[in-house]
Structures are given as C-alpha cells and as structure tokens.
Amino acid sequence: LKKKTSLADIAKALGVSKTLVSMVLNGKGNENGINEDTQKRVWAKAKELNYKPNIMARSLRTGRSHTIGLIVADISNAFYARMCRAVEDAAARRGYYVLFSSSDEKAQKEQELIQMLRDRLVDGLILSTTLENKEGIEELEKAEFPLVLIDRFIPNESTAFVTADNYAGSKEAVHHLIKKGHQRIGVLKISPSYLTSITERVRGYQDALQEANIPVADQHLLEIPYDNIQASIKEELPKLLTGENRVTALYALNNNLATAALKEIHSMGLKIPDDVALISFDDIDLFSIHSPGITAVSQPVSDMGTHAVELLLNKIESKKNADENDQVYLPTELIERDSCG
Amino acid sequence: LKKKTSLADIAKALGVSKTLVSMVLNGKGNENGINEDTQKRVWAKAKELNYKPNIMARSLRTGRSHTIGLIVADISNAFYARMCRAVEDAAARRGYYVLFSSSDEKAQKEQELIQMLRDRLVDGLILSTTLENKEGIEELEKAEFPLVLIDRFIPNESTAFVTADNYAGSKEAVHHLIKKGHQRIGVLKISPSYLTSITERVRGYQDALQEANIPVADQHLLEIPYDNIQASIKEELPKLLTGENRVTALYALNNNLATAALKEIHSMGLKIPDDVALISFDDIDLFSIHSPGITAVSQPVSDMGTHAVELLLNKIESKKNADENDQVYLPTELIERDSCG
DNA sequence: ATGAAAGCGCTAACAA
DNA sequence: TTGTTAGCGCTTTCAT
Numbered sequence: 001l002k003k004k005t006s007l008a009d010i011a012k013a014l015g016v017s018k019t020l021v022s023m024v025l026n027g028k029g030n031e032n033g034i035n036e037d038t039q040k041r042v043w044a045k046a047k048e049l050n051y052k053p054n055i056m057a058r059s060l061r062t063g064r065s066h067t068i069g070l071i072v073a074d075i076s077n078a079f080y081a082r083m084c085r086a087v088e089d090a091a092a093r094r095g096y097y098v099l100f101s102s103s104d105e106k107a108q109k110e111q112e113l114i115q116m117l118r119d120r121l122v123d124g125l126i127l128s129t130t131l132e133n134k135e136g137i138e139e140l141e142k143a144e145f146p147l148v149l150i151d152r153f154i155p156n157e158s159t160a161f162v163t164a165d166n167y168a169g170s171k172e173a174v175h176h177l178i179k180k181g182h183q184r185i186g187v188l189k190i191s192p193s194y195l196t197s198i199t200e201r202v203r204g205y206q207d208a209l210q211e212a213n214i215p216v217a218d219q220h221l222l223e224i225p226y227d228n229i230q231a232s233i234k235e236e237l238p239k240l241l242t243g244e245n246r247v248t249a250l251y252a253l254n255n256n257l258a259t260a261a262l263k264e265i266h267s268m269g270l271k272i273p274d275d276v277a278l279i280s281f282d283d284i285d286l287f288s289i290h291s292p293g294i295t296a297v298s299q300p301v302s303d304m305g306t307h308a309v310e311l312l313l314n315k316i317e318s319k320k321n322a323d324e325n326d327q328v329y330l331p332t333e334l335i336e337r338d339s340c341g
Numbered sequence: 342l343k344k345k346t347s348l349a350d351i352a353k354a355l356g357v358s359k360t361l362v363s364m365v366l367n368g369k370g371n372e373n374g375i376n377e378d379t380q381k382r383v384w385a386k387a388k389e390l391n392y393k394p395n396i397m398a399r400s401l402r403t404g405r406s407h408t409i410g411l412i413v414a415d416i417s418n419a420f421y422a423r424m425c426r427a428v429e430d431a432a433a434r435r436g437y438y439v440l441f442s443s444s445d446e447k448a449q450k451e452q453e454l455i456q457m458l459r460d461r462l463v464d465g466l467i468l469s470t471t472l473e474n475k476e477g478i479e480e481l482e483k484a485e486f487p488l489v490l491i492d493r494f495i496p497n498e499s500t501a502f503v504t505a506d507n508y509a510g511s512k513e514a515v516h517h518l519i520k521k522g523h524q525r526i527g528v529l530k531i532s533p534s535y536l537t538s539i540t541e542r543v544r545g546y547q548d549a550l551q552e553a554n555i556p557v558a559d560q561h562l563l564e565i566p567y568d569n570i571q572a573s574i575k576e577e578l579p580k581l582l583t584g585e586n587r588v589t590a591l592y593a594l595n596n597n598l599a600t601a602a603l604k605e606i607h608s609m610g611l612k613i614p615d616d617v618a619l620i621s622f623d624d625i626d627l628f629s630i631h632s633p634g635i636t637a638v639s640q641p642v643s644d645m646g647t648h649a650v651e652l653l654l655n656k657i658e659s660k661k662n663a664d665e666n667d668q669v670y671l672p673t674e675l676i677e678r679d680s681c682g
Numbered sequence: 683a684t685g686a687a688a689g690c691g692c693t694a695a696c697a698a
Numbered sequence: 699t700t701g702t703t704a705g706c707g708c709t710t711t712c713a714t
Binding site: 008018022023026054056057059061 | 690692693694
C-alpha cells in the first residue's frame with residue numbers, strides 16, 4: 001500500500017505553508033486574499049501529485065464526518081432495500097455518505113449498532129427503531145445527537161420522525177374490503193406488535209370496521225412472530241380459513257406477511273379472490289405480477305427516505321427553520337387490483 | 342452535542358498517563374506488565390465516564406479503519422440486497438463494518454465511489470464492477486489496494502473474484518429446456534453485454550445448444566438495455582413470440598429480465614408453459630409464489646458475499662495462505678418448477 | 683511498572 | 699498576502 005500525498009507534500013514541493021494549501025484547496029483562497037497565481041500553482045501541484053484529502057484527519061479536526069448512519073430491520077427486505085436506496089441518493093445529493101446496518105428487529109443489536117455508528121463519528125442517524133430501546137434513544141436525545149426515526153415513531157415523544165400515514169392507509173384498505181362485500185376480515189399482524197407501523201394499521205382496521213358497524217372479532221387477529229413467519233403462517237392460517245366462522249378476506253399488515261400468506265393459500269389449494277380475498281399493506285413487485293394481481297396499499301418509500309434525509313441534514317447543519325415540522329406522515333395510495341373480488 | 346470522554350480524561354481522573362490507559366483498554370495491559378490493580382481502576386473509570394474510543398483518531402494513527410466498501414449496481418435489487426446483507430454479516434463477524442453504494446451500472450459513478458471510499462480510508466473494497474472502468478481498477482491494483490470483485494470478473498486478469506459458476510449454471514438451464522422438448526429458445530440478455538456474468542451465461546447457452554446439435558439462431562437473442570427494461574421488453578418480446586419461427590421457450594438471463602418478461606407475457610394474454618416456457622437465471626421469491634412456479638437457476642448469493650469478505654479480509658490482514666485460490670466460482674442450483682412444460 | 687513525547691493529516695486562530 | 703502554531707484523540711517508541 002503506497003503512501004498517499006498529503007497537504008504537507010504539496011506545501012513542501014511549492015515552498016509554501018500547509019495552511020495556504022489547505023485554504024486554497026478548500027475554496028477559501030479568495031476569501032483569504034491569496035494570489036491568483038499561487039492558487040493556480042497549488043491546484044496544479046495537487047493534481048500532479050494526485051492529492052486526495054484524508055477524511056479521517058479532517059473529521060478528527062472538524063468533528064464532522066459527512067457520513068450518516070441508517071439502521072433498518074433487514075436490508076435484504078424489499079421495503080428497506082428501496083428505502084436505503086432513497087436515503088443513499090438523497091444523502092449523496094448533499095454530499096453525505098451512508099453507513100447501513102440491519103438490526104434484525106433486535107433491541108440489543110440496535111443499541112450496539114447505534115454505538116458503533118457513533119464511534120465512527122457519524123454526524124447523525126436515521127433509525128427504524130425496534131422501539132424496545134427507549135433508553136438508547138433517550139441517551140441520543142440527551143446528547144443532542146441528530147436523530148430521525150423512520151417508518152416508526154415513539155408515541156407521545158417529540159423525537160423527529162417520517163412515516164407513512166399507516167392509520168389512514170389501513171382504514172382505506174379495510175373500507176375497500178368492506179365495499180367489496182367483506183365483513184369477516186382476518187388480519188395478519190407481525191410481532192413485536194408494539195411497532196407503531198403495526199399498531200396504527202390495526203387501529204385503522206378497527207376504526208374502519210366500527211364506522212361500518214361491523215363488530216371487531218379478536219379471533220380474527222393473528223399475530224405472527226417476525227423471525228418465523230412462514231412456518232407460523234402455515235400453522236395459524238387454517239384456523240382463520242376454515243370452520244363456520246371463517247373469514248372471507250385476509251388483510252396482511254406487511255409485505256412479508258402477504259407473501260407468506262400467498263404461498264400458504266396456494267398450497268392449501270384455495271383460489272383468490274373466490275375462496276378468500278387478500279389485501280396487503282405495502283406494495284411490492286410480486287403483487288402486480290401475480291395473477292390475480294394483489295390489491296395493496298403502496299407506501300411512499302422513496303419519499304420517506306428522502307424526507308428523512310432532509311430533516312436529518314437540516315438538523316445536522318442547523319438549517320432548520322423554526323417552523324419546520326419534524327413529525328411527518330406521508331400519504332399512502334391504494335393500488336386496486338383483482339384480489340378482493 | 343456534548344463532548345465525549347477521551348483517553349486524556351480518564352488519565353487525568355486517575356492521575357496516570359494516556360499511554361497506560363491506552364494500553365490497558367486495548368488489552369495490552371498484561372503484556373506490558375501493568376498492575377492488576379491499576380488495570381482494574383482504569384476499566385472502572387472508563388465505564389464510569391462512558392468512554393468510547395474515537396475511531397477517527399485511531400484510524401488516523403493506525404492507518405486502518407476497520408471498514409470495507411461495497412459497490413453494487415443497485416442496492417434495491419433483490420439480488421444485491423441479499424448480497425449486501427451477507428457481506429454485512431460476514432464483515433461484522435470479523436469486526437468490520439461496511440460502506441455500501443450503488444453504481445447504477447455506470448463506470449463514472451463507479452470510479453467516483455471508489456474514490457470516495459478510498460478517501461474514507463476503507464481498508465478494502467468489494468466491487469461488482471461495471472467492467473468499463475479498467476483504468477480505475479488497475480490503479481487500485483498498482484497501489485496494492487485490497488480488492489475483491491464480486492459477481493463479475495475481468496477476463497484474463499489476476500484480480501481476485503467471487504462469482505457464481507454462470508457458465509455451468511446456464512448450460513444446465515438450457516439442457517433442462519432441451520430435455521423438456523424445446524428447440525427454439527429465445528434468450529433475454531441485458532446490456533451492457535460485456536458483463537462476464539452475462540457473457541458466461543450466453544456461452545453456456547450456446548454450448549448447450551451445440552452439444553445437442555441445435556443450431557444457434559442469432560435472432561433468438563434479445564438485448565435489453567439495463568435502464569429501460571420493461572419498455573424495451575414490451576417492444577421486443579412480441580418479435581420473439583410471434584411469427585412462424587417463434588420460440589417455444591424464453592430464457593431470461595437475470596431476475597429483472599424474467600420479471601419484466603413475466604409481466605409482458607401476462608399482458609399479452611399468453612399462458613406459461615403452454616404458450617411459452619420460461620426459465621430464469623437467478624431465483625427470487627416471486628418465482629416460487631407465482632403460479633405456475635417459475636423454474637430458475639439459483640445463485641449462492643449469501644455464499645458469494647461471505648466468501649468475498651473472507652478473501653478480502655485475508656488480503657487486508659495479510660493472512661492469505663500462499664495457496665489460497667482467489668478466483669472462485671461457486672456452484673449454482675437448478676430449481677425445477679412448472680414453467681417449462 | 684509507568685510516562686513523555688512524537689506524530690498521523692488536517693484546520694483555524696492568530697501573527698507577521 | 700502568507701506563515702506559525704496549536705491542537706483534534708489516539709498509538710507507539712523509547713526512557714525512566
């Protein structure tokens with residue numbers, strides 16, 4: 001590994017000081033009244049020696065790394081993968097880079113990752129929190145560490161967040177089902193179930209039923225553990241789909257659940273939408289290609305990412321206008337296909 | 342943003358030197374013969390003051406960042422998303438973190454990202470290269486910068502790489518099609534078409550036909566531009582699927598292509614496998630859920646990620662045994678479903 | 683068994 | 699218009 005050119009190398013080659021070179025290369029030449037000619041010589045020599053600033057040294061000095069951290073549950077999940085991409089692009093547009101990590105929905109891993117990212121002096125953090133790590137988050141807030149939650153938020157706290165409007169979107173989905181004539185609607189929800197993305201969707205479901213004067217039946221709500229979705233669906237789904245109180249429609253609260261349900265419905269030999277209707281919160285490619293197409297609530301994933309970055313960078317650069325709202329709900333969209341009858 | 346505890350803070354609080362504290366906290370206490378008791382006091386104080394080492398400072402001093410870079414075409418693509426996850430996990434297991442970026446299959450962006458990652462003093466790089474940036478790669482090699490290519494390799498060069506065995510996998514796929522009675526097989530390939538992942542698959546296709554004494558027809562090969570897949574498929578696919586020389590089977594050279602073809606086949610109102618068979622290189626969830634199930638060549642994505650990390654870290658830490666092979670082909674697996682008749 | 687001092691490469695306050 | 703100096707927080711050599 002060959003040694004790289006440093007400021008000092010340029011300074012020495014030119015017989016000037018590091019300071020001068022630093023100023024010029026940081027575009028502060030004019031502002032500090034440095035000779036046009038000297039400036040040109042500096043630039044030329046920098047190019048000649050293929051100078052690249054050492055970001056570590058700069059960070060050490062300035063206390064800023066121009067890097068932000070992003071923690072999601074699982075970067076290989078389509079929803080988060082798209083989100084990561086949006087965050088990456090939005091950050092790049094403003095000259096920041098992104099360190100990604102997956103928490104696997106585990107609070108302890110989340111905390112370790114927060115720690116490691118801070119160790120690396122990220123300037124701020126976008127976090128899809130497990131919500132079981134309140135302590136860790138409080139610590140960040142206490143230290144006034146720039147933080148924006150994404151996808152989920154902490155109820156009754158002032159922490160900044162960007163999320164889809166899960167409540168409204170969910171309500172719309174259930175209304176749609178009702179309009180299509182469904183009254184007994186089974187809900188597949190994920191545990192941990194205190195995730196606001198989930199609780200808000202459940203609340204939307206309940207309110208939609210209530211508004212239509214349909215009683216909410218607890219046994220229609222299935223809770224599926226995050227780390228064992230397919231097997232658990234296989235075991236639980238038949239309970240919902242058989243017997244005389246069986247549901248006529250299934251509402252999956254995220255894409256993983258919908259996908260797993262789809263598989264199981266197929267392997268039970270049932271037909272959508274005749275034997276059972278299916279609607280999903282969160283739209284993925286699969287649903288448009290499947291036949292019949294699966295009706296789904298589409299989340300503004302890219303917008304969420306972009307918005308979160310804007311919020312975070314404004315915090316970091318203290319550009320926040322006093323009236324900037326930093327708890328934002330983005331609208332969802334119902335994509336109607338053929339899975340609801 | 343509150344100031345964090347530094348080595349000096351601990352040293353002062355304890356009335357000892359930074360050196361001592363550093364040694365103890367790096368586990369070199371015994372090796373340097375430091376009092377058990379002193380060591381305990383250091384640890385206690387470190388915990389008390391919630392000391393976290395400043396990685397930038399350490400990196401600046403040691404020239405190592407314990408971070409590796411990963412550049413793929415698009416992190417929101419399922420194939421790369423899974424790969425990223427594998428890389429993340431494998432790196433974490435050895436105490437490294439990962440900086441991800443998407444090159445969008447553009448050589449210039451690739452080069453910028455390489456630059457920025459090096460600026461950040463990543464200790465090494467895993468790169469799914471566009472292959473149009475040979476210069477940049479040569480520069481890395483010349484600087485002896487630790488580098489492992491993934492998914493694609495540079496023909497006739499000694500650069501380390503990890504890839505699926507695209508040739509063998511492709512041959513197997515086409516053999517399968519032939520065995521199912523198909524003779525006229527349309528191939529959907531992506532451009533840029535010099536990607537070895539693609540050329541190797543094409544080569545496998547050609548050789549499989551040849552071995553079966555089936556003539557290779559150029560007009561059966563469709564080239565679809567990376568950045569305009571769906572529209573291009575819509576326009577081109579009918580050419581393959583109509584007329585008297587129409588193909589009876591379609592072989593998509595990656596999951597994007599297969600997905601787009603699937604959409605278009607549906608919208609043309611054709612049935613799989615009766616009207617046309619479909620096989621895909623690279624297996625994704627969608628294919629197992631779709632009915633009929635889509636037969637696909639499954640790539641060992643996780644293994645590829647893991648393997649690449651191992652190779653890279655061995656390079657970085659110069660642990661490479663002399664006989665370690667650093668050009669590795671990993672076997673694929675044909676997942677037979679119902680899309681080929 | 684412990685410490686002093688140098689230095690990684692950079693920037694910023696202050697001099698000249 | 700340019701240079702000097704002092705660190706940022708850490709590790710490491712060399713003293714003691």
